[in-house]
Amino acid sequence: MSPAAARTRAGELTDHILRARDAYYGEDAEIVDDATYDAWMHELEQLERLHPELQGQDSPTQSVGAASATLFAPVTHAERMLSLDNVFSEEEFLAWAARVERDAGRPVRYLCELKIDGLALSLRYERGRLTSAATRGDGRVGEDVTENVRRITTIPTTLSGTGHPDLVEVRGEVFFTVADFTALNAFQQEQGDRLFANPRNAASGSLRQKAEGKTERQLRAMTERLSRLRMTVHGVGAWADPPVAAQSEVYDLLKGWGLPVSSYFRVVEDAAEAAEFIRHYGEHRHDVEHEIDGIVIKVDDLALHDELGATSRAPRWAIAYKYPPEQVNTTLLDIVVSVGRTGRATPFAVMAPAQVAGSVVRQATLHNQDVVKAKGVLIGDTVVLRKAGDVIPEVLGPVVELRDGSERAFVMPVRCPECGSPLAPAKEGDIDLRCPNSRSCPAQVRGRVEHIGSRGALDIEGLGEVSAAALTQPVRPEIPPLVTEAGLFDLTAGDLFPIDVVVRDAETGLPRLLEDGTADTRSPFRRQRKKSDPPFDPGGAFDGDATHIVSRAAQELLANLERAKTKELWRFLVALSIRHVGPVAARALAQWFGSIRAIRDASRDELAAVDGVGGIIADAVTEWFEIDWHCEIVDRWEAAGAQLATPGHPGPGAAAAGGGVLDGVTVVATGTLEGYTREGAQEAILRAGGKAASSVSKKTDFVAAGPGAGSKLAKAEELGVPIIDAAQFHLLVTEGPSALSGQGPSSS
Known part of the structure; x- marks a missing residue:
């Protein structure tokens, strides 16, 4: 590869990696599977070895995690929280061990432990008392989650025993056990809240939440989540002179202080025994109480830690062995097409439920019609399914030998399954088909409404997947309350009360039918009256009818929408779903112009001149405001009382x-x-x-x-x-x- 091509590819890889990191660490979202992320990192490392001039201090290969979000106060770690380098085969592990033993110049004992799939946390104790708890962040600065950590019963606020140093940072992993994760999702379902996708996201989402502004019900739910969290400590930082000589002795000391230490670790005499430990848990990984995604192997001798040192992002005395994705066979029941926020039509495989990597999988994306064709799968096939990186389900292909002739080919629909508009590529040469009815396609409106409520936009509690679907689904009334997001801040209890939504089968996504053959419909915004409720007053304020009353979820949603009207201007800009306008560009535009009106009236060149915006974003903003129904959103939000200007801002520039x-x-x-x-x-x-x-x-x-x-x-x-x-x-x-x-x- 030429130097110019290498530089271009390194830039592409860096963008992919940083975007995935920001989503993973800052938004508790996984936009790419572990295997793809690891492949990106490996390719970038290879390019930087061949072209050293590409490796700057800000390269992802030289950094850890991602910058801490603005939701919490920053905490600077007394000692950096490093990441771990990965190996993916026994041969790679043995090669790493050989390098360690060569550099050590003497026999090496290893400590082997399970790699918990959770959230990294640093606990700071001063003279035995917990003074702060922080996420990893970028390894130097994390997020202050002390108040939430104090609600986790397994983490002591005061250490037991004696001999506590003036300052020590204890590092570990916060997680849910498999049983507690199952119980937590049952609790979420009972409360009418969104289910968590996996234990890692549940742990991160539960720990990185704020009590401020929550209702009593929401605070109870928050306490329920935090009370189920657990932690396992696996190391220390910023300890000037530990009175022990081995990593395993550190664990004994931490256990004596009342800290939760894993019972699964083992000290072995050589690399061959460590490889045996890896193989054992590769076969018994689901026998453990929590999810694991590999094994961590550390040099046990602390003196060797100093001798071996570290790179800018990982110690040379430890390595993570990542297990390969698991694969199973299952039946492809159907391929259905889903339309997202941007109008993209995506085929999804609907499969007979299969246990993969510790969880049940029923659906997997097939990306587009060309991917379906390339994989060669037919509806009715037995297919090979894996969970890439133990996270994202993926259909690998069919088991052709098991076909019996009853299978049929998938045909990509020519019209949007939600609104009937003809599907077409956005521009010539595009593989993906899109629904052009961006204004009123229920699927696109639903996606945009859910985005408005997300943490990165207006962060509206209660405006999630379930509420967005209810507000945009034309069941009852026949015209949904929100044909577009323009009416979001005009919603009243009277709009929410009549809503019924179709209950869909979890396996097929199809409507669930009652005995009479009609669709099973229910309301998320009303409930039956109880004797304790105030009597129905037809002449009073709207509170339902003689038999039903507006639910607490509806009341809380309306209250949260009212509070959202005073959010910062940049959040409204993100909420509008303008292409390319994320938090950084939105902040720059808000700071410079001070109001939606000023941004709307600005020329393309005036927008592009703002530092952090540029031509591409300026074109996107200009084009967005040229569409009448987009302007209607802004006008109606403003008319409803949304604060679309920064108070006291003196004007553009x-x-x-x-x-x-x-x-x-x-x-x-x-x-x-x-x-x-x-x-x-x-x-x-x-x-x-x-x-x-x-x-x-x-x-x-x-x-x-x-x-x-x-x-x-x-x-x-x-x-x-x-x-x-x-x-x-x-x-x-x-x-x-x-x-x-x-x-x-x-x-x-």
């Missing part, structure tokens, strides 16, 4: 020179700045009236650089731009440039 202590000052923040997330640093600059630039130029006044600053720091040094550290950055955004007079860069 003024955010960059808003009269604060950084009036007219351009600052670039790069690397890890203690006390600030990446987005938090940018917001601090903007709040102070400065311009938060994304690249360094001669016009840059200051570069605030922390660990991992990379190429921006080098550019600043080359141009002679003043470089400041985290402490000086805090002075700059709170007191202005004059506070730095006479100061040199202070030590971080």
Whole structure:
């Protein structure tokens, strides 16, 4: 591969990896399977070995996790939380062990333990008392989840025993057992809440939630989730002088302090015994109380940890063995087509339920009609199913030898299964077919409404998958309350009360029928009256009818919609589903223009000139506002009281020179700045009236650089731009440039 081609491919891989990391760590979502992610990382590592000039400090191969989200306060780890390198075969593991023993120059004992599929957590104890708990984040700065961790009964707030150091960070994994995950989903279903996809997402989603703004019912549900969480500790950080010589002795010490230590670890004498441990749990992985996705093998001798050292992202004295995806045979019952938020029509395999990698699988995406053809599957086939990376179900292909002639080919529909519009590619050459009826196709409206309620947009509690479907499904009344999302903030109890939705079979996705052959319909927004309810008053405020009353879920949804009207402007921009406009671009537009009206009236060039926007996003915004029904959404939201302008904003462009202590000052923040997330640093600059630039130029006044600053720091040094550290950055955004007079860069 030529250097130019290598650079292009490395850029593509970096984009894929960072997007997957942001979704996984910041949104508790898995947009790609582990096997694909690992393949991307492996390919990028290979490219960087062949072309060392491609490996910058900000490369995914040199970093851990993802930057902490803005939902929680940042916590700087006293010692970095590293990740682990992976091996995928016994041969790769033995090769790693051979390198370790060569570098050690002496026989090595290994500690083998199960790799729990959970959420990494760091507990900070000072003189035996828990002072903070934080997620991994990017390895240097995580999210402060202390208040939630204090509700997990298996984590002690005060250590037992004696001999506690002044400061120690205890690292481990938070998870649900298989039994507790099953019970949790049963509880979710009973409460009418969305089910969790898998234990890892459930653990992350439960720990990364805020009590603020929740109703009593929601707080009870939150407590129920947290009370079921468990933790297993597997290491320490920031411990100046541990009184032990081996990793296994650390575990004994931690256990004596009352911390939960795994009972499944084993110390072995050599790599051959470690390989035997790997094989054993490969066969018995589902005999364990919790989900595992591999085995972690560590050098037991702590002195060797120091000798072997670490790379920028992983220790050289430990490795993770990842088990291959499991495969089973099952029957392909049907192939149904689902339409998503963007109108894309996606075929899904509907299969006889199959136990794969510890859970029951009934459906798997087939992506598009060309993939169905390429896989060669027929409806009625026995197919090979796997859970790629133990997460994403995938149909590999048919078992042709078992065909009996009753199988039939899949035919891609020519019309949208939800609204009947003709399906077509968005542009010439596209493989995917899309429904062009973006305005009122129920599937697309449903997807957009669910997106509005998501954490990344308006974060509306109760506006999830179930509510979005109910509000956009034309069952009863025949015209749904929301033909488009324009009417979202006009909803009343009277709109919600009559809604019935079709109950669908979990295996086939088809409507469930009653004995008389009619569809089983139910309401998520009303319930039968009880004797304790106030009597029905036809002349009073709407509360149902003589036999039914508006449900608590409906009341809470309406209250949450009312609260959402005052959310930040950038969140409304994300909620509008404008192509390419994510949180970063939305923040830039909101800070610069200050209102939806100003953005709507801006020219393409004015939009593109905003730092962090550019031509592609500017085109998307301009094109979005050229569509009448899009403008209707904005007009109706505004008429309903949604705050589509930043209070006190002086007008377009003024955010960059808003009269604060950084009036007219351009600052670039790069690397890890203690006390600030990446987005938090940018917001601090903007709040102070400065311009938060994304690249360094001669016009840059200051570069605030922390660990991992990379190429921006080098550019600043080359141009002679003043470089400041985290402490000086805090002075700059709170007191202005004059506070730095006479100061040199202070030590971080």
